[in-house]
Amino acid sequence: MTAIRIGIKKSLKMQGKQIKQLTKQPFLLTLILLILIFFFVFAVYPIFQVLKIAISGEEGFSLSNLKEMITNHAFLRALWNSIRLGIISAVLGTAVGFLFAFAITRTEMRGKKFFHLMALLPIISPPFVIALSMILLFGKNGAISNGIFHLANSNIYGMGSLIFIQTLAFFPIAYMNLRGVLESIDPSLEDAALNMGASRWKVFKTITFPLALPGVFSALLLVFIKSIEDFGNPMIIAGDYETLAVQAYLQIIGMYNLSSGAFFALALLIPAFTAFLIQKYWLSKKSYVTVTGKPSQSTIKINEKYIVYPLFVLCILATGTILLFYGSVAFGSLVKVWGIDHTFTLDNFKYVFTLGFDSIKNSLLLATISTPITAILGMIIAYLIIRKQFIGKKLLELSTMLPFAVPGTVVGIGFILAFNEKPLALTGTAFILIITFTVRNITTGIEAGTNSLRQVDPSIEEASTNLGANGIQTFFKVSLPLMRSALFSGLVYSFVKSMTSISAVIFLVSVHWNLITVSILSQVEGSRMGAAAAYVMILIIIVLIAIGILQLVVNKLGPAKRRK
Amino acid sequence: MSIVEIKSLPVQLNDLLKVFPANAGSEEQTAVNHIDLEIKAGELVTLLGPSGCGKTTTLRMLAGFEQPTDGAIVIGNENVTNLPANKRDTGMVFQSYALFPHLTVYENIAYGLKIKGLKRNEVNKKVKSVIELMQLDELIDRQPSHLSGGQQQRVAVARAVVTEPKVLLFDEPLSNLDAKLRVYMREELRKIQQNLNITSLYVTHDQTEAMAISDKVVIMNNGNIEQVGTPTEIYKKPISQFVANFMGKANFLKATVKSIDNGIITLDFEGYTMHVDNKDDHNFKRDNIVHCMARPEFWYVNENGRYQGKVLKAIYFGSFVEYEIQIGQQRITFEDYNHISNGVYKQDDQITLDIRKDTIGILPYDKNYDENNNER
Ligand SMILES: Nc1ncnc2c1ncn2[C@@H]1O[C@H](COP(=O)(O)OP(=O)(O)OP(=O)(O)O)[C@@H](O)[C@H]1O
Numbered sequence: 001m002t003a004i005r006i007g008i009k010k011s012l013k014m015q016g017k018q019i020k021q022l023t024k025q026p027f028l029l030t031l032i033l034l035i036l037i038f039f040f041v042f043a044v045y046p047i048f049q050v051l052k053i054a055i056s057g058e059e060g061f062s063l064s065n066l067k068e069m070i071t072n073h074a075f076l077r078a079l080w081n082s083i084r085l086g087i088i089s090a091v092l093g094t095a096v097g098f099l100f101a102f103a104i105t106r107t108e109m110r111g112k113k114f115f116h117l118m119a120l121l122p123i124i125s126p127p128f129v130i131a132l133s134m135i136l137l138f139g140k141n142g143a144i145s146n147g148i149f150h151l152a153n154s155n156i157y158g159m160g161s162l163i164f165i166q167t168l169a170f171f172p173i174a175y176m177n178l179r180g181v182l183e184s185i186d187p188s189l190e191d192a193a194l195n196m197g198a199s200r201w202k203v204f205k206t207i208t209f210p211l212a213l214p215g216v217f218s219a220l221l222l223v224f225i226k227s228i229e230d231f232g233n234p235m236i237i238a239g240d241y242e243t244l245a246v247q248a249y250l251q252i253i254g255m256y257n258l259s260s261g262a263f264f265a266l267a268l269l270i271p272a273f274t275a276f277l278i279q280k281y282w283l284s285k286k287s288y289v290t291v292t293g294k295p296s297q298s299t300i301k302i303n304e305k306y307i308v309y310p311l312f313v314l315c316i317l318a319t320g321t322i323l324l325f326y327g328s329v330a331f332g333s334l335v336k337v338w339g340i341d342h343t344f345t346l347d348n349f350k351y352v353f354t355l356g357f358d359s360i361k362n363s364l365l366l367a368t369i370s371t372p373i374t375a376i377l378g379m380i381i382a383y384l385i386i387r388k389q390f391i392g393k394k395l396l397e398l399s400t401m402l403p404f405a406v407p408g409t410v411v412g413i414g415f416i417l418a419f420n421e422k423p424l425a426l427t428g429t430a431f432i433l434i435i436t437f438t439v440r441n442i443t444t445g446i447e448a449g450t451n452s453l454r455q456v457d458p459s460i461e462e463a464s465t466n467l468g469a470n471g472i473q474t475f476f477k478v479s480l481p482l483m484r485s486a487l488f489s490g491l492v493y494s495f496v497k498s499m500t501s502i503s504a505v506i507f508l509v510s511v512h513w514n515l516i517t518v519s520i521l522s523q524v525e526g527s528r529m530g531a532a533a534a535y536v537m538i539l540i541i542i543v544l545i546a547i548g549i550l551q552l553v554v555n556k557l558g559p560a561k562r563r564k
Numbered sequence: 565m566s567i568v569e570i571k572s573l574p575v576q577l578n579d580l581l582k583v584f585p586a587n588a589g590s591e592e593q594t595a596v597n598h599i600d601l602e603i604k605a606g607e608l609v610t611l612l613g614p615s616g617c618g619k620t621t622t623l624r625m626l627a628g629f630e631q632p633t634d635g636a637i638v639i640g641n642e643n644v645t646n647l648p649a650n651k652r653d654t655g656m657v658f659q660s661y662a663l664f665p666h667l668t669v670y671e672n673i674a675y676g677l678k679i680k681g682l683k684r685n686e687v688n689k690k691v692k693s694v695i696e697l698m699q700l701d702e703l704i705d706r707q708p709s710h711l712s713g714g715q716q717q718r719v720a721v722a723r724a725v726v727t728e729p730k731v732l733l734f735d736e737p738l739s740n741l742d743a744k745l746r747v748y749m750r751e752e753l754r755k756i757q758q759n760l761n762i763t764s765l766y767v768t769h770d771q772t773e774a775m776a777i778s779d780k781v782v783i784m785n786n787g788n789i790e791q792v793g794t795p796t797e798i799y800k801k802p803i804s805q806f807v808a809n810f811m812g813k814a815n816f817l818k819a820t821v822k823s824i825d826n827g828i829i830t831l832d833f834e835g836y837t838m839h840v841d842n843k844d845d846h847n848f849k850r851d852n853i854v855h856c857m858a859r860p861e862f863w864y865v866n867e868n869g870r871y872q873g874k875v876l877k878a879i880y881f882g883s884f885v886e887y888e889i890q891i892g893q894q895r896i897t898f899e900d901y902n903h904i905s906n907g908v909y910k911q912d913d914q915i916t917l918d919i920r921k922d923t924i925g926i927l928p929y930d931k932n933y934d935e936n937n938n939e940r
């Protein structure tokens with residue numbers, strides 16, 4: 001009893017000490033407090049609002065209301081549709097992604113670099129580009145449906161198309177993850193099995209695949225999350241296949257029914273968040289893969305024809321489809337009327353630059369403002385998490401993760417619920433869009449930052465302190481340059497996402513502050529495919545140029561990548 | 565030399581305590597337990613002790629990286645206990661060197677001067693002079709990752725001394741070097757330290773390194789200071805079995821005090837009469853059972869010697885022969901460096917040994933050091 005009391009007393013004393021130490025560093029204390037408040041206001045509070053309105057409605061909590069909602073036919077259908085779509089897309093996307101990754105990491109094959117680059121294309125462009133070109137290719141005036149097969153009334157709207165589109169749009173995510181996993185499996189294990197007389201198939205079945213399994217599950221969950229969160233593709237092509245993200249949007253923007261919209265959003269949040277938690281906290285611990293930091297010595301790559309050829313065909317098919325889809329958009333942006341009049345013209349671009357230039361300008365401006373803030377704040381938070389001891393650290397970690405783990409639709413709805421009235425009447429402003437970009441995109445930077453900082457010997461920073469530098473000097477002169485590659489990925493991710501995402505911002509745009517992705521969607525809805533395609537092309541070019549510029553800027557931070 | 569000028573100051577650790585709070589899974593740790601230590605101006609003092617005894621923690625408290633739970637740190641006349649690490653004016657050489665990997669050798673060395681806001685040409689002058697002192701001329705434009713271990717070490721030292729710190733701190737600076745380079749570098753370090761006449765605290769767990777480099781050695785055990793003294797004192801006259809064992813091989817002979825004279829203590833060791841110099845720095849009484857500490861190389865072969873033994877084991881090491889010898893009921897280790905003139909004895913040979921009375925130390929009897937009498 002007394003022992004416990006002493007223990008508590010001591011731990012209180014230690015907490016007291018931590019606070020006391022912090023008060024000695026008023027700058028640090030203020031910084032931490034500001035960050036905590038920021039994330040509380042712009043991450044925790046809005047999401048809490050969604051929960052509150054979803055459960056209690058606008059009039060107050062009633063069980064019968066809730067029951068009515070849950071048993072509502074339309075709701076149950078959307079829920080089932082989303083989950084079914086999520087599962088199918090996850091399985092297909094992961095399967096393609098795995099084969100792609102296996103082909104690139106484990107076989108002797110031509111064109112690996114090319115395949116890799118093509119797979120990046122869907123990652124750096126708005127996900128619904130593929131839906132758009134689906135219509136260009138297979139729609140009523142589709143180049144293939146009508147042009148080749150002369151189908152007068154092809155109907156491509158529905159689940160089948162959606163599955164195809166999501167598989168194509170999201171397999172690169174599975175590929176990127178699984179590539180990392182496969183690369184870090186120690187090849188000497190496979191060599192050992194081969195050496196003991198196992199066939200290639202046996203090695204795959206007993207060594208490679210089991211070792212990659214946690215990574216495969218992880219990819220499944222990631223694609224599942226992407227699929228159920230997806231707003232743009234279902235919005236364009238789902239037809240009467242209703243999904244949660246789209247329904248939540250329609251309830252709010254179409255019917256002004258906030259509580260019902262919030263309820264759909266909540267239903268979306270639960271599976272997405274669960275999948276996220278499993279992926280992050282359970283699977284990541286199960287991984288057998290030991291990261292040694294050294295790229296492992298390459299083993300004898302597979303070059304048996306009966307393995308390489310089918311994989312090669314698959315890669316060609318996948319990248320060929322990507323090329324076809326993106327090529328159609330490029331082509332579509334340069335012709336008069338798609339499917340009818342294929343004379344070359346720059347009218348679409350003229351149209352975009354005269355009538356629709358504002359949204360491009362806005363997107364570019366807001367992304368440019370939010371990107372450095374997001375990336376540097378992300379590095380600062382990573383630094384605090386890894387290098388500083390303070391109470392509320394876990395809280396900070398969780399709240400920075402929240403807006404990333406939660407679907408964009410939920411964040412968007414949360415922001416309208418939270419910031420529609422004084423004192424924080426922010427909806428419709430540029431500020432709220434910048435904040436949305438920042439909280440939604442910061443997690444990747446934080447994660448990259450913490451990972452890279454963990455590999456920096458803390459005594460390097462201590463050496464800087466020892467030589468007289470204060471915390472800020474040490475951060476900017478030593479830590480940040482050492483986190484350079486994380487900073488780069490934080491910058492790129494945050495810029496690309498700010499330019500291309502739609503699910504959260506579609507709730508928050510206004511007449512004054514419209515964004516490029518929302519413009520594209522409304523062009524598609526108005527069947528102005530040429531203009532939509534021109535927007536997409538401009539968007540992709542902007543993103544590519546920005547990545548180039550960021551690379552230059554980050555290289556300025558220090559000498560070219562250190563050799564090991 | 566004229567450009568980097570160091571003002572030597574004494575350092576005092578007063579009743580220093582460091583308790584690490586209990587953490588998830590680990591208990592509260594008293595890493596440093598109320599120690600007092602004085603380092604005179606310009607002296608190099610070594611903290612020596614087994615792993616986990618609190619050496620690094622002590623050093624880090626002096627640098628300001630750990631806040632003492634209690635006690636005070638005084639440099640010169642200034643109490644620096646509450647001064648943040650970047651205001652302490654200490655120069656630290658880290659075990660991992662901790663060179664800034666994104667800066668060149670020159671930039672690494674200039675870093676602290678630039679932080680201090682020195683003018684460019686002044687920075688340049690000081691860096692140049694230290695570069696000369698440390699013989700780094702050809703390396704100034706290299707990245708640290710392109711240097712050998714010994715070169716990195718020199719850069720680390722250069723970086724630490726260029727800011728003219730009040731105290732130089734080393735945490736096992738040589739442990740990443742191979743054996744030969746270690747010997748060379750420790751001589752280098754000592755030379756530079758003496759040239760600059762800079763007060764230094766040096767942490768190691770290698771006793772030969774400690775002896776080679778220090779003015780004073782501090783033996784630590786479990787957060788406590790066991791003994792402070794010159795290398796010779798500590799080696800020859802350890803005040804505990806722990807210190808004796810830590811500084812090298814030791815025989816602990818169980819003996820009984822027979823008489824205490826002004827000049828000499830007479831003991832009974834296995835029926836033999838043993839004399840030991842009496843310094844009156846003890847409180848043993850007649851008939852006390854004690855441990856006589858004698859290093860293996862303190863014995864010597866002498867036909868007219870006092871102690872008759874039988875060789876149990878003989879191992880030839882080249883520069884010496886190590887014997888295990890039974891004297892009465894006890895076993896001792898004897899290292900013979902004169903085996904060329906004495907000849908090598910074989911197992912079961914009879915041998916007659918002697919030992920000088922000024923080389924034996926008397927310690928309170930401790931049965932923990934009895935079982936393994938002659939083994940470390
Ligand atoms: N940050 C810390 N938190 C908790 N306990 C610690 C911390 N740092 C050190 N300790 C504990 O304090 C004790 C002394 O550690 P210290 O690092 O000073 O030992 P050391 O003498 O330098 O050992 P070594 O020779 O292995 O470097 C050890 O028991 C260690 O586990």
Ligand SMILES: [Mg+2]
Binds near residue numbers: 619620621
């Ligand atoms: Mg240590």
